[in-house]
Amino acid sequence: MEGYLSMLVNGLSYAMLLFLFTAGFTLQFGVLGVLNLAHGSFYMLGVFFSLTIAMFLGHLAGSFWIGLLIAPLFVALIGAFMERTLLRRIYGRDVLVQYLFTYTWIYILDDLVRMIWGARYSIVVMPDYFASAINVMGVNLSPYRLFIVVFGLVMGFLLWYFLQKTKMGMFVRAASDNRDMVSSLGVNTPALFTIVFAVGAWLAGIGGVLASPLQTAYAGMGIAIIVDCFIVVVIGGMGSIKGAFIAALLIGFLRSFGIAFFPELEMALKYILMAAVIILRPRGLFGKEEVH
């Protein structure tokens, strides 16, 4: 019983991290039509900004929350800047060109991180009230992981509300179907693209900040999560936020329960699931029929 509950919480918390991260990735792809391979680098930047804020403000009681608020905004600003100055030039170009282009960002950003923060490994210390286990029904659980679960669910709801109920969200959904038509209705699509890209980077940054007390920070850490993100997108369906949510849950549980029951297979399970989806349902669980 004890094992199951903490496995559940571990799986859920990783799922929520992965969901926030992937939601940003899939949102960007849906509207801009570009697969941003450097999305993991935005996550990494979220982690390092969180580190720096913790370093300077760590003595303050609310430093963690300040980091959660500010670090993703910085990541979003960097995303917006990169979209405006660089990415914008390759819309509509060959997919391979786009891959290569965003792929180079991974190395550039990794090296920038090495230059600024050095090659050492560090971790953000979480607030005391998150650090000590709490007892739920006789089981010790990590309050920080519980917090991630709740936070992820709230963010998921807000994202859903934004996309379904606000005019800006409707523009985003409409633009993911037909950019030209949205522009012809008077919507400043270049600005919309910048906003969407920044929001995507912001979500990656949030993922990074949330992960920063759980994971040591190092240049190059973006690669690991982008691989899981790809798996989630393939399983959930390209451009689908709902798909990202469901698939992130699957991957989260596969990881936490997989380690317990099939320790020697754990790494392979998610790839097996992905392969099965590619064979049985190539567009993913919630993907659109045609991809354009």
Added chain:
Amino acid sequence: MLKVEGIHTYYGTSYILQDVSLTVNEGEVVCVLGRNGVGKTTTIRSIIGLTPPREGNVYYKNQKINGLQPFHINRLGIAYVPEDRQVFPELTVYENLFIAQRSNNGDNNAEWTIEKVFELFPELGRIDKRLAGKLSGGEQQMLTIARALVGNPELILLDEPSEGLAPKVVLNLLEALKVIKKSTSILLAEQNAVFALNLADRGYILEKGRTVYEADAETIRSDKELQKKYLII
């Protein structure tokens, strides 16, 4: 109000418009006729800015608009109804209209609201929560026109509205457009000359990417030789 002066437009490497000129005066319905592939759609797309012309100029209210982005051109008061409907399939009928809604500056009794377009197209009002992708061709055509209207444009660019619709639906559409033309100028690209001349005051004929003929609608309607030469398939 709209003046197109000798535009040349390429689609990728294909040279489509090879000298198109036309004008639309305030309050007028002007049609652009011609067989399939003569450049009617490209003319419309060149005006709204989706395929900007390489040569020549487009003026709207004496302002040069070629080179501006589509959203900018739209904000000046030009709406675009594309030929293959292009509703937003994942949005409901209401949402399709909601995002296109924009008020014009002056207080105008003829201002189009979502309620008013539902009066014009009662069918749409009954299915306002349905996803636009699930509508019939006729309903989608009404929706794209309604979507253009709620932006309260002064000029509507209407590309092949009758294409692929049942005769009865085309008649309904014609009635609705007759109401719309009372308050809005229209540039209508059509292969269906009977439909277009029923609505238009004036017409141009395109042939191989060039405007080759201009006359009032009555003249084109009665000139069987002209129709045989340029319009009948």
